[in-house]
Amino acid sequence: MGVSDKPDRDSHRVAKYLMEAGFDVIPVNPKIDNFLGSKAYPNLLSIPLEKDIDVVNIFRKSSEVLPVVEEAIKIGAKVIWMQLGIINEEAAHMAKEAGIEVIMDKCIKIVHACEK
Numbered sequence: 001m002g003v004s005d006k007p008d009r010d011s012h013r014v015a016k017y018l019m020e021a022g023f024d025v026i027p028v029n030p031k032i033d034n035f036l037g038s039k040a041y042p043n044l045l046s047i048p049l050e051k052d053i054d055v056v057n058i059f060r061k062s063s064e065v066l067p068v069v070e071e072a073i074k075i076g077a078k079v080i081w082m083q084l085g086i087i088n089e090e091a092a093h094m095a096k097e098a099g100i101e102v103i104m105d106k107c108i109k110i111v112h113a114c115e116k
Contacts, residue, residue: 002059011059044071
């Protein structure tokens, strides 16, 4: 959530890394139509229902996370991942109450690279 088509942005670099590592990345950003050849969606609710969403990786300001978590709950996401510097305790609590695992203030790219 919040992927950028600008190569100098962390959200671009992280999504590209995950794609190159073999993950099925579904780009979400209302301002772009595609990301590195993959169709981009304006929000989580617009992703076709036949796509299972395991992780919602959030690149938004901490104050903008709650609506993303509300959408993630509606689509049945399994994990909410808030990137480095992103912390929202209210959204985390809401997600946990819905049975969703929550990770805050960590970079998924760094964690994945360290576990390889």
